Amino acid sequence: MKYLYAAYIATWAIHVGYLGTLLRRYVRLRDEIQEFKTRIEDK
């Protein structure tokens, strides 16, 4: 059973890890957009 659980946990760890990188990229992009907006408003 340990191999079965290891395979299922590994599968979800890979998918969740990838979704985490997507979220991180989205947050970074949102910050960039916010920074750009602030710069435009300051002008």
Place this chain on the structure above:
Amino acid sequence: MKRVFPILAVLTAGLLSYALYEALVAAPTEQTMGDVQRIFYYHVPSAWTAFILFFVNFFASIAYLIWRNTKADMVALVTAEVGVIFCTVVLVTGPIWARPVWGIWWTWDLRLTLTLVLWLIYVSYLVLRRFSSSGQTPLLAAVLAVFGALDVPLVYFSIWFFRTQHPQPVVGGGGSIDPRMLHVLLINWLAFSCFAALVCWSRYRLEALRREVDETLALEALLDPSQAKTSRSRSAG
């Protein structure tokens, strides 16, 4: 669109949960391998999903080579990235299944080796896209993707034409499978396909937004170079 996505996400989560229940509880236990055979319900659908994504990548790359369409280029990038994730699942769950059944984690068998080569081709595709700043990057990546896609049928048919350690295909290859197991397999494939489609959709939107921001910043740099220099040094820090 903003309302459709959460609904589809909830439906997909429900389908994945149902598929997990079917795989772990409802599916009959295989007589020779026992419970470890249930890895099959994640391993095989992940492989099929990866193959489909690489095929979409192939057609999108061909479309980009013919029409130089930016959307086709984005589809190619997204499907390659998500395809690599599913191929990684295949390469991880395979050895975990092989260890108790074959007694080894890995063997340089034709199918296993070709799958590893397939993964390496698409990882190199992503590395090229990530680190090359040339204007020709999408073109070079599209050419690489066309050659990379040739490995997909080689992986799939390798067990038909060559004697390998890997089992024969259970669907469409002359093999047999219990109808209840086939049902669970197809449910899991459907669930993972829906999941892959949603992830691709999110990644596509992110890529479109990324390109829009880059274009806006490039325009700003053209209009006000001093400001762009400041913002560049800020983002580098």
